[in-house]
Amino acid sequence: MPELRKDPISGRWVIISIERGKRPSDFGMRVSPKKGGFCAFCEGNEHTTPPEISAFRPDGSKPNTPGWTLRVVSNKFPALNTEGQLNREGEGIFDKMNGVGAHEVIIECPNHNLTLSTMPLKSVEDTLWAFHYRITELKKDTRLKYALVFKNEGDDAGASLEHTHSQLIALPIVPHLVQEEIEHARQYYNYKERCIFCDIIHQERASKVRVISEKEDFMVIAPFAPRSPFETLILPKKHGSNFMPNGNFTFLAQILQKTLKQIDKVLDLPPYNMMIHTSPFKNEENDYYHWHIEIIPKLTNIAGFEWGSGFYINPTPPEEAAKFMREVEA
Amino acid sequence: MPELRKDPISGRWVIISIERGKRPSDFGMRVSPKKGGFCAFCEGNEHTTPPEISAFRPDGSKPNTPGWTLRVVSNKFPALNTEGQLNREGEGIFDKMNGVGAHEVIIECPNHNLTLSTMPLKSVEDTLWAFHYRITELKKDTRLKYALVFKNEGDDAGASLEHTHSQLIALPIVPHLVQEEIEHARQYYNYKERCIFCDIIHQERASKVRVISEKEDFMVIAPFAPRSPFETLILPKKHGSNFMPNGNFTFLAQILQKTLKQIDKVLDLPPYNMMIHTSPFKNEENDYYHWHIEIIPKLTNIAGFEWGSGFYINPTPPEEAAKFMREVEA
Numbered sequence: 001m002p003e004l005r006k007d008p009i010s011g012r013w014v015i016i017s018i019e020r021g022k023r024p025s026d027f028g029m030r031v032s033p034k035k036g037g038f039c040a041f042c043e044g045n046e047h048t049t050p051p052e053i054s055a056f057r058p059d060g061s062k063p064n065t066p067g068w069t070l071r072v073v074s075n076k077f078p079a080l081n082t083e084g085q086l087n088r089e090g091e092g093i094f095d096k097m098n099g100v101g102a103h104e105v106i107i108e109c110p111n112h113n114l115t116l117s118t119m120p121l122k123s124v125e126d127t128l129w130a131f132h133y134r135i136t137e138l139k140k141d142t143r144l145k146y147a148l149v150f151k152n153e154g155d156d157a158g159a160s161l162e163h164t165h166s167q168l169i170a171l172p173i174v175p176h177l178v179q180e181e182i183e184h185a186r187q188y189y190n191y192k193e194r195c196i197f198c199d200i201i202h203q204e205r206a207s208k209v210r211v212i213s214e215k216e217d218f219m220v221i222a223p224f225a226p227r228s229p230f231e232t233l234i235l236p237k238k239h240g241s242n243f244m245p246n247g248n249f250t251f252l253a254q255i256l257q258k259t260l261k262q263i264d265k266v267l268d269l270p271p272y273n274m275m276i277h278t279s280p281f282k283n284e285e286n287d288y289y290h291w292h293i294e295i296i297p298k299l300t301n302i303a304g305f306e307w308g309s310g311f312y313i314n315p316t317p318p319e320e321a322a323k324f325m326r327e328v329e330a
Numbered sequence: 331m332p333e334l335r336k337d338p339i340s341g342r343w344v345i346i347s348i349e350r351g352k353r354p355s356d357f358g359m360r361v362s363p364k365k366g367g368f369c370a371f372c373e374g375n376e377h378t379t380p381p382e383i384s385a386f387r388p389d390g391s392k393p394n395t396p397g398w399t400l401r402v403v404s405n406k407f408p409a410l411n412t413e414g415q416l417n418r419e420g421e422g423i424f425d426k427m428n429g430v431g432a433h434e435v436i437i438e439c440p441n442h443n444l445t446l447s448t449m450p451l452k453s454v455e456d457t458l459w460a461f462h463y464r465i466t467e468l469k470k471d472t473r474l475k476y477a478l479v480f481k482n483e484g485d486d487a488g489a490s491l492e493h494t495h496s497q498l499i500a501l502p503i504v505p506h507l508v509q510e511e512i513e514h515a516r517q518y519y520n521y522k523e524r525c526i527f528c529d530i531i532h533q534e535r536a537s538k539v540r541v542i543s544e545k546e547d548f549m550v551i552a553p554f555a556p557r558s559p560f561e562t563l564i565l566p567k568k569h570g571s572n573f574m575p576n577g578n579f580t581f582l583a584q585i586l587q588k589t590l591k592q593i594d595k596v597l598d599l600p601p602y603n604m605m606i607h608t609s610p611f612k613n614e615e616n617d618y619y620h621w622h623i624e625i626i627p628k629l630t631n632i633a634g635f636e637w638g639s640g641f642y643i644n645p646t647p648p649e650e651a652a653k654f655m656r657e658v659e660a
Contacts, residue, residue: 078332079347080345081331093529095336097334098334099333099334167634275638277638304605309507310508311501
């Protein structure tokens with residue numbers, strides 16, 4: 001019998017479809033081998049990207065020249081513009097505003113062939129530090145309300161360039177899905193006077209079946225109602241509403257890289273999407289929301305049912321996914 | 331300057347990214363030519379599908395034999411089970427229930443090589459009639475609350491079988507996205523005492539820029555804040571909350587086929603998803619919700635930004651899409 005499960009944070013239901021039960025080897029996707037060729041993100045080609053916003057240059061080299069270990073640049077085809085005013089206005093019944101915001105690219109390391117799961121741990125740590133630094137800087141812009149950090153790995157997951165990179169889009173609106181999570185978390189807090197994420201960590205630790213790993217400050221779980229097979233959540237064990245405010249990124253870099261290595265091994269290098277959910281700029285320190293990292297391997301398609309309903313059909317129960325993840329060596 | 335636009339029905343914002351502006355020829359997707367080979371949905375292979383739930387058999391032939399013009403069968407790998415009780419229960423902090431529901435396939439015509447845009451108009455009409463008939467029948471099951479009719483055309487849009495077909499999933503829960511539309515429509519109605527969809531039709535007719543076509547009882551528009559390039563909406567001009575209750579399906583079949591032919595010509599046979607949104611079984615006749623058909627050509631990817639935010643980045647303004655659609659002969 002398939003099961004309907006509700007994710008208490010987003011409020012969405014998913015169908016865990018056991019009849020369609022899929023093991024890791026049933027998923028055909030795999031990141032294509034890197035083709036190489038000219039790459040704007042490789043060392044030596046700094047002049048082909050928009051100018052550097054920030055970079056790590058241990059050798060003290062000049063901006064937009066070789067010598068960096070990590071670069072942050074504007075997206076060459078930004079979804080939003082940094083200049084201008086919002087000018088919120090109506091068009092009859094409709095609402096619109098100028099697309100003001102920031103769209104940045106974090107080039108995680110100079111080596112074209114590495115990924116977040118194979119690069120030196122120091123590069124992962126620097127990448128997390130860069131996320132935090134850029135969010136902190138963008139917060140100063142009073143037009144903006146939220147910064148979403150995300151990563152698309154592999155063509156099928158939407159990566160248009162194969163050199164490993166993450167992106168950050170800062171928005172003048174708190175995004176719909178984040179707002180929904182916050183509202184559900186706030187309702188729970190009003191009712192229970194506890195953070196719902198903290199309660200989930202407590203329950204998952206007791207039942208164990210969906211725990212993938214636990215190390216120092218972090219817990220990795222397969223969520224109870226995942227949208228996609230092998231959806232994975234990295235949660236700080238201690239309550240924190242705001243992405244690493246007093247950040248030492250070493251432990252997070254370790255657990256993130258370990259988790260990605262497990263995903264790579266279990267699913268044979270799948271394309272994936274990774275997102276960081278943190279609190280909006282306003283009210284960033286609060287008792288009800290809990291920042292976290294979501295990883296969604298790209299194994300299934302969004303089709304008519306998902307477009308029309310907002311339901312997801314997931315052929316792999318998270319208890320099974322967590323077991324596969326635990327059993328593989330990272 | 332890109333523009334942020336809010337869809338007043340779903341409440342979601344989209345980014346109309348003019349810098350990435352795409353014309354129809356910039357989209358590479360195309361439904362692959364049909365490969366043929368054995369097909370469970372072809373005439374003569376009736377015994378290879380689950381038993382017929384319903385069929386049109388103008389020659390009076392027996393169920394599960396050749397002679398039909400349209401068949402409705404259960405999905406061989408159903409996402410939900412027709413048998414059993416819901417047994418709503420908690421698992422600590424989480425909620426779940428048995429996956430009770432129906433998952434049916436509507437085989438729209440016996441000819442393997444036709445599609446909804448190329449089949450005889452009578453088959454399109456029969457298909458719409460079958461949707462209506464199956465929804466009406468499933469409504470009698472008191473465990474169920476909603477029926478979503480949808481169609482995936484082409485492998486890239488999630489169709490696992492190439493013989494033209496639609497699907498229906500009946501659910502024990504009103505889906506998230508439908509519930510959201512209903513709530514926004516109800517809020518608008520409480521404030522204005524008018525249906526928001528009726529107001530949109532009125533405004534679009536006056537401004538003309540997003541109107542694709544208008545014929546008898548229906549209007550076809552590119553919505554103000556589309557999730558995807560060339561997203562298209564078919565709306566009944568006269569208020570109706572419930573999918574064709576006193577249905578004469580001829581006009582709808584005409585405008586649906588015409589619209590799909592336009593999409594096929596403008597975008598060179600793209601994969602697409604089609605969904606019917608109607609009222610839940612309870613309260614199906616009301617003044618605030620307005621049934622409609624949504625068509626989303628599969629031209630862009632859902633990636634990290636969309637997964638994390640619920641925002642969509644659309645590189646084609648709907649005003650341009652509507653113009654391309656109007657200018658092509660169907």
